[in-house]
Amino acid sequence: MSKTPIRLTVNGLPHEVAVEPRRTLADALRDDCGLTGTHLGCEHGVCGACTVLLDGEAVRACLHFAVQADSRAIRTVEGLAAPDGTLNPLQRAFWENHGLQCGFCTPGFLMLATWMLEQPGPVDEARLRHVLSSNLCRCTGYQNILTAVRAAAQELGKWAETAPA
Amino acid sequence: MNWTGRRLPRTEDPALLRGEGAFTADLAAGARAVRFLRSPFAAGRILSITAPDLPPGALLVTGADLEGVGTIRPELFRFNYRAIAQPVLPRERVHFVGQPVAAVVAATPEEAEDIAEAILLEIEPEEPVVTIDDALRPGAPILHAEAPGNTVVDGTIRHPDCQAAFARADRIVEFSLRSGRQNATPMEARAGLAAYDRATGRIRLTASCQMPHMLRTGIATLLGMAEADLQVVAPDVGGGFGQKMALFPEYPLLVWLARRHRGSFCWIEDRNENLIASAHSREQRHHLRAAFAADGTLLGLEADILANTGAFSCYPTTCGVEPLMALAEYPGPYRLPTYAARARALATHTCPAAPYRGVSRPVVTFGLERLMDRAAAALGIDPVELRRRNLVTEFPHVTPTGLTLDQASYVEALDRAAEAADIPGFRARQAAARRDGRYLGLGLAVFNERTGYGTPAFAARGMGIVPGYEVVDIAMTPAGDVEVRIGASPHGQGLRTTLAQLAADRLGLDPSRIRVIHGDTDRTPYGWGSFASRGAVIAGGATQLAADKLATRLRRAAARLLQAEPEAVTLRDGAAWAGEASIPLTEIARRVHQRSEQLSDLDGFNLAETAQYDPGGTFSNACHVAEVEVDAETGHVRVLRFLVVEDAGRLLNPLIADGQVHGGVAQGIANALLEEVLYAADGNPLTGSLADYLPPSAAEIPLIEIIHMETESPETLTGAKGLGEGGAIGAPAAIANAISDALAPFGVDIAELPATPARIRALIRNAR
Numbered sequence: 001m002s003k004t005p006i007r008l009t010v011n012g013l014p015h016e017v018a019v020e021p022r023r024t025l026a027d028a029l030r031d032d033c034g035l036t037g038t039h040l041g042c043e044h045g046v047c048g049a050c051t052v053l054l055d056g057e058a059v060r061a062c063l064h065f066a067v068q069a070d071s072r073a074i075r076t077v078e079g080l081a082a083p084d085g086t087l088n089p090l091q092r093a094f095w096e097n098h099g100l101q102c103g104f105c106t107p108g109f110l111m112l113a114t115w116m117l118e119q120p121g122p123v124d125e126a127r128l129r130h131v132l133s134s135n136l137c138r139c140t141g142y143q144n145i146l147t148a149v150r151a152a153a154q155e156l157g158k159w160a161e162t163a164p165a
Numbered sequence: 166m167n168w169t170g171r172r173l174p175r176t177e178d179p180a181l182l183r184g185e186g187a188f189t190a191d192l193a194a195g196a197r198a199v200r201f202l203r204s205p206f207a208a209g210r211i212l213s214i215t216a217p218d219l220p221p222g223a224l225l226v227t228g229a230d231l232e233g234v235g236t237i238r239p240e241l242f243r244f245n246y247r248a249i250a251q252p253v254l255p256r257e258r259v260h261f262v263g264q265p266v267a268a269v270v271a272a273t274p275e276e277a278e279d280i281a282e283a284i285l286l287e288i289e290p291e292e293p294v295v296t297i298d299d300a301l302r303p304g305a306p307i308l309h310a311e312a313p314g315n316t317v318v319d320g321t322i323r324h325p326d327c328q329a330a331f332a333r334a335d336r337i338v339e340f341s342l343r344s345g346r347q348n349a350t351p352m353e354a355r356a357g358l359a360a361y362d363r364a365t366g367r368i369r370l371t372a373s374c375q376m377p378h379m380l381r382t383g384i385a386t387l388l389g390m391a392e393a394d395l396q397v398v399a400p401d402v403g404g405g406f407g408q409k410m411a412l413f414p415e416y417p418l419l420v421w422l423a424r425r426h427r428g429s430f431c432w433i434e435d436r437n438e439n440l441i442a443s444a445h446s447r448e449q450r451h452h453l454r455a456a457f458a459a460d461g462t463l464l465g466l467e468a469d470i471l472a473n474t475g476a477f478s479c480y481p482t483t484c485g486v487e488p489l490m491a492l493a494e495y496p497g498p499y500r501l502p503t504y505a506a507r508a509r510a511l512a513t514h515t516c517p518a519a520p521y522r523g524v525s526r527p528v529v530t531f532g533l534e535r536l537m538d539r540a541a542a543a544l545g546i547d548p549v550e551l552r553r554r555n556l557v558t559e560f561p562h563v564t565p566t567g568l569t570l571d572q573a574s575y576v577e578a579l580d581r582a583a584e585a586a587d588i589p590g591f592r593a594r595q596a597a598a599r600r601d602g603r604y605l606g607l608g609l610a611v612f613n614e615r616t617g618y619g620t621p622a623f624a625a626r627g628m629g630i631v632p633g634y635e636v637v638d639i640a641m642t643p644a645g646d647v648e649v650r651i652g653a654s655p656h657g658q659g660l661r662t663t664l665a666q667l668a669a670d671r672l673g674l675d676p677s678r679i680r681v682i683h684g685d686t687d688r689t690p691y692g693w694g695s696f697a698s699r700g701a702v703i704a705g706g707a708t709q710l711a712a713d714k715l716a717t718r719l720r721r722a723a724a725r726l727l728q729a730e731p732e733a734v735t736l737r738d739g740a741a742w743a744g745e746a747s748i749p750l751t752e753i754a755r756r757v758h759q760r761s762e763q764l765s766d767l768d769g770f771n772l773a774e775t776a777q778y779d780p781g782g783t784f785s786n787a788c789h790v791a792e793v794e795v796d797a798e799t800g801h802v803r804v805l806r807f808l809v810v811e812d813a814g815r816l817l818n819p820l821i822a823d824g825q826v827h828g829g830v831a832q833g834i835a836n837a838l839l840e841e842v843l844y845a846a847d848g849n850p851l852t853g854s855l856a857d858y859l860p861p862s863a864a865e866i867p868l869i870e871i872i873h874m875e876t877e878s879p880e881t882l883t884g885a886k887g888l889g890e891g892g893a894i895g896a897p898a899a900i901a902n903a904i905s906d907a908l909a910p911f912g913v914d915i916a917e918l919p920a921t922p923a924r925i926r927a928l929i930r931n932a933r
Contacts, residue, residue: 001275020275022275023275030190030191031194034194035184036184036188036190036191037183037184037185037186038184039188039190039352039353039403040190040433041352041353041354041403041436042436042854042855043435043436044436044854044855044856046854046855046856047352047436047855049352076184077182077183077184078183078184078185080182080183080184081182081183085179085183087179087182087183091182091183094178094182095174095175095178095179095182096174098174098175098820098821098823098824100178100181100182101404101657101658101659101824101828102351102352102353102401102402102403102404102656102657103177103178103181103182103186103401103403103657104186104188104351104352104353104401104403104404105352105403106181106182107184110182129863129864130864132862132863133862133863133864133865134862135862136352136855136860136862137352138350138351138352138404138406138828138832138860139352139404139657139824139828140824140827140828140831141827141828141829141830141831141832141866141869141892142827142831142862142863142866143823143824143827143866143868143869144823144824144827145863146863
């Protein structure tokens with residue numbers, strides 16, 4: 001099948017790749033850009049393990065074709081930590097609060113939470129649960145993922161205390 | 166400083182958080198892609214497999230190519246087990262939808278899929294056997310000639326005095342229950358990468374598995390190759406929950422390809438394959454009959470246990486794992502004077518069954534705890550009180566199936582839970598809600614969980630391959646850091662952290678100086694893996710033993726270097742101390758390795774040790790409490806509160822222990838409400854995507870409250886009892902009891918899980 005040249009800007013760096021039109025963004029990131037931090041859990045848009053930010057929006061990389069991301073800016077889990085590997089506040093909160101076990105779904109949750117915390121306005125308990133219910137985790141029962149994102153939101157001044165749901 | 170018992174964040178995490186973990190698919194660059202062609206029929210005869218002209222470099226492998234390759238045929242020498250064989254690729258017949266029939270190899274996964282779609286697979290369908298009733302029907306088609314009546318296991322325990330107990334009972338409670346079929350659904354599906362090393366002629370299989378050593382043995386045996394020529398690596402593994410214990414046909418096929426074609430071959434399972442063709446669990450039907458005295462004393466129990474274990478028998482546990490665990494462990498934490506039970510595994514044209522977190526115990530606990538609530542209602546005794554009267558209180562206690570219950574806190578955990586649940590307060594809220602037409606319910610589940618059991622327990626099952634022990638190799642490097650090599654293979658349980666904590670305390674060393682190495686048959690001693698709530702107990706015990714032996718060596722060397730007696734030397738803060746004198750462990754390590762002439766009278770001295778641990782087992786226990794609201798119009802259940810009182814002995818890392826409880830409870834809630842593998846009557850799976858098979862999201866799982874008790878086990882070296890499965894064991898029963906309580910005004914009784922809205926609506930309709 002013929003290939004189309006595209007340009008992806010991933011975590012600020014340009015990647016010139018040629019892909020079949022049917023190639024998903026997730027496969028292009030993993031196989032053409034070598035960024036295997038974006039994981040594929042279902043390839044039909046339910047689990048959210050492949051969540052990345054496309055021009056600032058959280059999307060399922062398995063439901064986008066790579067060609068749709070041509071000339072657009074993508075952020076993946078590899079772009080969260082500092083270049084020397086220092087974890088950012090969200091990643092640190094996951095670490096300190098045991099927000100991951102096997103770690104397979106973690107990149108998707110990190111990108112989903114990154115998106116949520118970058119939206120205007122504070123996050124409260126209802127919003128937190130609503131947004132994080134976009135993705136699936138099989139190990140944590142969500143308890144410590146919620147705790148971790150709550151802690152990060154507090155640290156970043158994005159948390160709005162509400163009465164417990 | 167005591168490291169054990171601290172909520173230490175895991176050493177595993179930073180790489181995973183940076184997206185730098187290495188899961189099998191992340192390592193596949195350069196490998197040729199393998200796509201399995203799977204049977205579209207539940208039962209049938211293979212007539213032909215016709216490929217189009219294959220592009221250069223592509224391959225098609227069928228059963229006919231696998232001359233000399235053995236079959237997957239695990240053994241059990243008890244309970245009327247009939248050994249049945251699973252071919253890597255079948256030549257004559259298919260036995261379930263999704264069974265691999267052929268493998269296509271191409272340069273890319275896309276190309277392999279294109280080729281697979283163009284292959285003409287001609288199968289003459291035959292009448293399938295799909296359900297338990299199908300399998301038992303007289304004259305039903307027989308899957309395996311070796312197993313007449315489709316009965317692969319038929320185990321019986323029958324106490325002679327059981328009938329007498331029923332004869333003198335004041336009340337007999339009798340009912341049937343059913344558990345739907347489930348898929349463990351690890352977020353990473355299966356994956357394998359087999360690579361031929363031209364320099365050595367060896368194969369390295371990297372696979373998302375729970376038992377790398379067992380996988381190596383199994384594949385080498387099937388392929389008739391030297392086990393030493395096969396290395397199995399379990400890299401980062403994205404969850405397993407039991408599903409990744411089994412030897413699946415896909416892995417030997419990858420190794421066969423790598424050997425035959427001297428290259429690298431990779432198969433990354435997609436979610437549809439995982440849902441229909443990896444392993445299923447928990448499809449069981451029980452009939453229970455229990456005798457009670459008027460004061461609520463349980464006098465006797467009869468159980469008839471049927472498990473639909475699918476088309477083949479999983480290696481190494483066999484398909485007996487579900488029914489036989491139910492047979493042995495039905496008495497649970499209760500005093501049961503007499504017991505009679507039969508447990509059967511039935512073969513059907515469905516995906517084979519394999520262990521899934523808790524194995525049979527979620528179903529057993531569902532049965533036993535529904536029994537307690539039903540009996541309480543029938544006898545007019547408070548359900549908490551009825552349980553209290555029957556729970557074992559004196560230890561050790563030998564169950565009617567010969568298991569020995571060690572020190573535990575069955576009644577104490579129940580009382581703590583009942584108090585924390587504020588049952589009187591709940592009853593008031595429940596009454597008020599009912600006046601508003603809202604249905605609240607509260608359900609309890611008390612259970613014990615057999616954990617950390619070694620060889621004797623598996624041997625008692627009569628398994629042909631008896632797992633159990635774990636071996637740990639420990640060594641201090643010349644620079645003074647420590648390598649702990651374990652045969653067990655964690656995949657999310659944080660053993661790298663927990664075992665380092667244990668070793669740190671024994672060696673007086675900071676855990677940051679300790680590296681736990683696992684998941685590589687070239688770099689670790691032979692061992693079994695992480696399953697059956699055994700990591701902290703068995704790998705932990707072996708680590709402690711090995712560290713103690715290394716500590717003895719360090720003390721000996723230190724004694725020589727400090728001119729002291731070994732008994733006078735203690736290890737702390739990274740040094741060996743004799744009174745005021747001390748020497749850093751780094752210095753001891755350097756001298757032992759690089760200045761051994763100073764220790765020349767310690768003949769052949771080194772800083773390496775091996776230890777093996779093989780305990781008899783222990784029982785952790787817990788009480789779960791669920792509070793639910795049921796919408797009587799829609800049948801929808803909302804879990805309002807979930808409380809766990811957990812007693813898993815000494816907690817080695819409470820942060821990790823809590824996480825295990827959380828995850829188990831979430832799976833248990835989903836077991837009760839959401840997840841069910843469904844088949845059409847013709848054996849076609851109806852739940853082939855995550856839009857049909859429903860793992861829960863954060864929206865369905867409430868806050869999970871945990872209260873820990875720590876009854877240390879005298880039966881384990883670390884004092885810890887396992888707890889990996891407990892969450893999944895108690896939650897289904899607690900939810901079922903809560904729903905039944907909520908719908909008591911309708912006389913609804915939950916006897917089938919998952920309690921989906923459709924089922925609850927049907928129960929309400931029929932009750933009315």
